[in-house]
Amino acid sequence: MPETPLDPSGTPPIALLDVDAELVDNLGTLVATEAQGMVLNLLADLHPADIARLLTHLPREHALQLIHWMDEQVSSEVLAELDPAYQAALLKELPPEQITAIVDELDTDDAADVLAELPDEVTEQILPALEDAADLQELLGYGEDTAGGLMAREYVSVEAAETIAEAVEEVRRKEADVVDLYVVYVVDEQNRLVGVVTLKRLLLAARHAQARVADVMDTDPIQVPTDLDQEEVARIMERYDLVSLPVVDPDGCLVGRITIDDVVDVLREEAEEDLQRMSGLTGDEEPTDSVLRITRGRLPWLLIGMVGAVLSGLVIGAFEDELERAVVLAFFIPVVMAMAGNAGIQSSAIVVQGLASGDVWGSDITTRLGKEMAVALINGVVLGLVLVGVVWLLVGIGFWGDEVDAPMQLALTSSLALLMVILLATGIGTTIPLLLHRVGIDPALATGPFITTSNDILGLAIFFLLAALLYLP
Amino acid sequence: MPETPLDPSGTPPIALLDVDAELVDNLGTLVATEAQGMVLNLLADLHPADIARLLTHLPREHALQLIHWMDEQVSSEVLAELDPAYQAALLKELPPEQITAIVDELDTDDAADVLAELPDEVTEQILPALEDAADLQELLGYGEDTAGGLMAREYVSVEAAETIAEAVEEVRRKEADVVDLYVVYVVDEQNRLVGVVTLKRLLLAARHAQARVADVMDTDPIQVPTDLDQEEVARIMERYDLVSLPVVDPDGCLVGRITIDDVVDVLREEAEEDLQRMSGLTGDEEPTDSVLRITRGRLPWLLIGMVGAVLSGLVIGAFEDELERAVVLAFFIPVVMAMAGNAGIQSSAIVVQGLASGDVWGSDITTRLGKEMAVALINGVVLGLVLVGVVWLLVGIGFWGDEVDAPMQLALTSSLALLMVILLATGIGTTIPLLLHRVGIDPALATGPFITTSNDILGLAIFFLLAALLYLP
Numbered sequence: 039m040p041e042t043p044l045d046p047s048g049t050p051p052i053a054l055l056d057v058d059a060e061l062v063d064n065l066g067t068l069v070a071t072e073a074q075g076m077v078l079n080l081l082a083d084l085h086p087a088d089i090a091r092l093l094t095h096l097p098r099e100h101a102l103q104l105i106h107w108m109d110e111q112v113s114s115e116v117l118a119e120l121d122p123a124y125q126a127a128l129l130k131e132l133p134p135e136q137i138t139a140i141v142d143e144l145d146t147d148d149a150a151d152v153l154a155e156l157p158d159e160v161t162e163q164i165l166p167a168l169e170d171a172a173d174l175q176e177l178l179g180y181g182e183d184t185a186g187g188l189m190a191r192e193y194v195s196v197e198a199a200e201t202i203a204e205a206v207e208e209v210r211r212k213e214a215d216v217v218d219l220y221v222v223y224v225v226d227e228q229n230r231l232v233g234v235v236t237l238k239r240l241l242l243a244a245r246h247a248q249a250r251v252a253d254v255m256d257t258d259p260i261q262v263p264t265d266l267d268q269e270e271v272a273r274i275m276e277r278y279d280l281v282s283l284p285v286v287d288p289d290g291c292l293v294g295r296i297t298i299d300d301v302v303d304v305l306r307e308e309a310e311e312d313l314q315r316m317s318g319l320t321g322d323e324e325p326t327d328s329v330l331r332i333t334r335g336r337l338p339w340l341l342i343g344m345v346g347a348v349l350s351g352l353v354i355g356a357f358e359d360e361l362e363r364a365v366v367l368a369f370f371i372p373v374v375m376a377m378a379g380n381a382g383i384q385s386s387a388i389v390v391q392g393l394a395s396g397d398v399w400g401s402d403i404t405t406r407l408g409k410e411m412a413v414a415l416i417n418g419v420v421l422g423l424v425l426v427g428v429v430w431l432l433v434g435i436g437f438w439g440d441e442v443d444a445p446m447q448l449a450l451t452s453s454l455a456l457l458m459v460i461l462l463a464t465g466i467g468t469t470i471p472l473l474l475h476r477v478g479i480d481p482a483l484a485t486g487p488f489i490t491t492s493n494d495i496l497g498l499a500i501f502f503l504l505a506a507l508l509y510l511p
Numbered sequence: 512m513p514e515t516p517l518d519p520s521g522t523p524p525i526a527l528l529d530v531d532a533e534l535v536d537n538l539g540t541l542v543a544t545e546a547q548g549m550v551l552n553l554l555a556d557l558h559p560a561d562i563a564r565l566l567t568h569l570p571r572e573h574a575l576q577l578i579h580w581m582d583e584q585v586s587s588e589v590l591a592e593l594d595p596a597y598q599a600a601l602l603k604e605l606p607p608e609q610i611t612a613i614v615d616e617l618d619t620d621d622a623a624d625v626l627a628e629l630p631d632e633v634t635e636q637i638l639p640a641l642e643d644a645a646d647l648q649e650l651l652g653y654g655e656d657t658a659g660g661l662m663a664r665e666y667v668s669v670e671a672a673e674t675i676a677e678a679v680e681e682v683r684r685k686e687a688d689v690v691d692l693y694v695v696y697v698v699d700e701q702n703r704l705v706g707v708v709t710l711k712r713l714l715l716a717a718r719h720a721q722a723r724v725a726d727v728m729d730t731d732p733i734q735v736p737t738d739l740d741q742e743e744v745a746r747i748m749e750r751y752d753l754v755s756l757p758v759v760d761p762d763g764c765l766v767g768r769i770t771i772d773d774v775v776d777v778l779r780e781e782a783e784e785d786l787q788r789m790s791g792l793t794g795d796e797e798p799t800d801s802v803l804r805i806t807r808g809r810l811p812w813l814l815i816g817m818v819g820a821v822l823s824g825l826v827i828g829a830f831e832d833e834l835e836r837a838v839v840l841a842f843f844i845p846v847v848m849a850m851a852g853n854a855g856i857q858s859s860a861i862v863v864q865g866l867a868s869g870d871v872w873g874s875d876i877t878t879r880l881g882k883e884m885a886v887a888l889i890n891g892v893v894l895g896l897v898l899v900g901v902v903w904l905l906v907g908i909g910f911w912g913d914e915v916d917a918p919m920q921l922a923l924t925s926s927l928a929l930l931m932v933i934l935l936a937t938g939i940g941t942t943i944p945l946l947l948h949r950v951g952i953d954p955a956l957a958t959g960p961f962i963t964t965s966n967d968i969l970g971l972a973i974f975f976l977l978a979a980l981l982y983l984p
Contacts, residue, residue: 085751206715220693240714241714241717275775281771302749305775306749309786337890341894347850362835386790413802
């Protein structure tokens with residue numbers, strides 16, 4: 039973790055300077071004219087996190103120039119604030135000795151993330167030269183999205199039999215190493231986690247310097263295994279309002295610590311991924327990605343959408359005779375598709391969100407379906423009445439000329455079809471995620487193209503069947 | 512803030528018991544048979560956050576029964592973990608004295624949230640009887656979504672001239688009051704915020720008991736005004752990796768503290784709101800809402816979708832002559848609409864997300880548009896070729912009978928139209944959010960219905976115009 043502004047040994051006082059397009063322009067000009075002194079002066083007022091944001095808006099060669107100019111401690115703090123992919127893209131342009139020096143300044147969790155992103159040959163070259171080589175080797179062995187992948191090796195732990203004074207001394211010994219410290223972990227002789235002591239408690243116990251840590255610790259601390267998924271880690275820290283969470287190996291031995299800032303990043307990342315997936319993006323598209331990379335990410339979704347659309351087209355094609363006999367029916371194609379899609383997405387979104395947050399349970403299927411169908415019935419009737427009005431109006435103003443000879447029948451048929459489509463789409467949107475959840479498939483995958491496509495196809499089929507039955511002579 | 516599991520004075524050791532449907536069933540049976548002892552025994556092993564989750568799955572009368580049975584400290588801890596709306600729904604069923612006792616146990620930020628949700632007459636009745644009445648009155652005055660609305664009045668502050676020993680004594684005096692403590696705030700004689708001291712620093716400085724706080728504090732702490740929007744608060748705490756953030760009034764005087772757990776809630780809430788809005792929900796629909804409330808939230812979006820669909824229908828209706836001459840064209844309606852919609856949403860989603868995270872800037876319009884158009888060109892050509900293949904295949908298997916007499920021309924016309932539609936949809940999806948952002952309108956509002964509808968309409972118009980021009984004899 040980078041130095042935080044709350045730490046006295048680290049960065050200078052923070053002016054919450056606005057990082058905006060103007061500042062980027064000015065900085066760009068200064069870098070281009072090699073005005074090193076002025077640039078460093080400007081950056082001296084900025085928090086590393088703000089410098090990092092600036093870097094992502096500069097051309098790569100300017101960003102590299104800045105990293106060359108800054109001293110290693112500052113540049114490592116700045117790099118720690120960037121996405122690992124971005125860090126690696128900048129670092130790999132630097133000579134190995136400079137990469138080593140910068141990575142050495144990072145906390146082990148951040149260092150492991152960068153090493154994972156760097157080209158393999160670079161990682162192999164610099165890893166042995168790093169101070170924490172053994173720790174990093176271990177961290178690199180854990181899955182990226184697990185507790186092991188999130189945790190850092192920097193923490194403070196003491197044995198239960200040690201005194202308060204010894205615990206304070208241990209905090210002092212690790213002062214520079216563990217910057218953000220809220221809790222001291224307590225272990226037994228085998229390094230198995232047996233308790234925690236908050237810094238507040240340690241501070242208040244300090245007057246009893248010879249008391250044992252065991253006397254003031256909380257036993258049975260909340261802890262997670264190294265292979266727990268990061269979403270679950272986030273949920274645990276959120277639910278129990280934790281700012282740091284110890285990670286243990288299968289023997290219960292303490293191996294690392296996850297801090298809340300990493301979890302905040304996980305939450306933000308996952309929210310962005312969810313939004314992207316709903317929009318037909320890969321989930322990790324960055325605005326800075328290359329055209330080819332963006333295309334590679336988006337094209338598959340468009341192709342899936344195309345398959346769905348062609349299937350809908352085939353349904354329409356199958357009713358071409360009906361359409362030829364009453365071309366007015368084409369007017370209702372977008373209406374049926376839009377309403378089926380929207381109603382289905384509304385229902386599935388609330389179910390998927392509820393399943394993720396724990397507010398909807400897999401066993402709730404009947405209750406949930408009942409409620410959704412009630413909502414669909416009301417909405418379907420209202421929208422059906424609106425559609426009757428629209429058809430009436432269009433017939434009235436002569437939009438269809440003399441083509442429609444039974445306007446009342448057209449209005450009623452289309453409205454009835456709309457109601458049925460909305461009920462069906464809602465039923466599908468509600469049950470599919472619940473069923474997927476029950477068989478252990480992530481229901482979020484089902485909200486998008488699958489539900490929309492099946493609703494479109496069934497909706498169009500219902501509409502044309504009803505039209506053939508009730509409207510066409 | 513509720514007692515956290517890390518605090519020794521509070522809750523019992525935590526077994527991370529799974530809260531699942533089975534547990535809810537068992538509990539429901541026990542409550543129904545009035546087995547108070549067994550229920551309390553069962554709950555004794557649970558963290559307040561888990562009891563809170565359980566409550567939301569019980570019928571209201573059972574939940575109330577449980578609250579009656581638990582002692583006030585436990586029930587207040589449990590209530591603090593619930594959504595304020597849910598808290599209020601349960602509390603308002605209790606007698607005023609019990610509400611007062613429970614609210615008194617809450618931290619001021621949570622207490623203010625509950626009071627805001629309770630019916631006005633209940634709030635007016637119990638407010639004067641509360642211990643922190645003055646503080647709560649003040650907190651209720653701030654906007655719900657501002658720093659003032661998020662902050663609690665529980666914090667530890669000392670004057671800069673005080674000694675380390677006095678600071679430690681102040682921490683001790685507030686031990687029970689401020690449960691989660693990471694930082695001591697430092698103020699001048701007028702209570703203006705002048706610095707912060709982390710607990711780690713205080714712990715290590717404790718051996719110099721007579722040193723001044725001013726000697727160990729960090730000056731110029733990051734701070735926010737009471738009226739700052741909660742999204743901005745979240746962004747600041749996230750960017751600078753803070754676990755607590757001081758809030759000051761217009762004179763710079765310290766008035767409260769925001770802790771990271773509140774910000775995690777804000778992030779989660781906002782991510783859920785974004786996802787809901789994209790799915791055509793109001794942003795605050797809860798699975799537990801009543802049918803009427805859900806309907807009220809969803810119907811407006813469906814009506815907007817209906818207006819858009821009717822407009823698309825009118826475009827189709829305007830080309831009815833062309834459709835009558837070649838009903839095969841109806842096959843392409845879903846293809847054009849789906850591709851226009853998907854491509855537009857992909858582009859707008861990445862721009863909106865980039866604008867929100869600061870990765871895309873309002874001034875980036877030309878760069879962004881150039882990149883998006885390049886992606887659209889590649890995708891459009893690929894999808895166009897696929898469509899040529901599909902048409903070829905359908906003609907080959909005789910899907911359209913002998914209706915299509917110029918299959919090559921149909922294939923080329925529809926593919927060219929598809930390419931143009933994708934380019935246009937991408938252009939609209941990219942520029943509209945950037946333009947809205949520039950004039951100060953939230954671009955997220957534009958991703959949904961507006962862009963999809965305008966893309967559908969323009970896409971259909973382009974397709975039928977090209978068909979009339981190039982395909983129809």
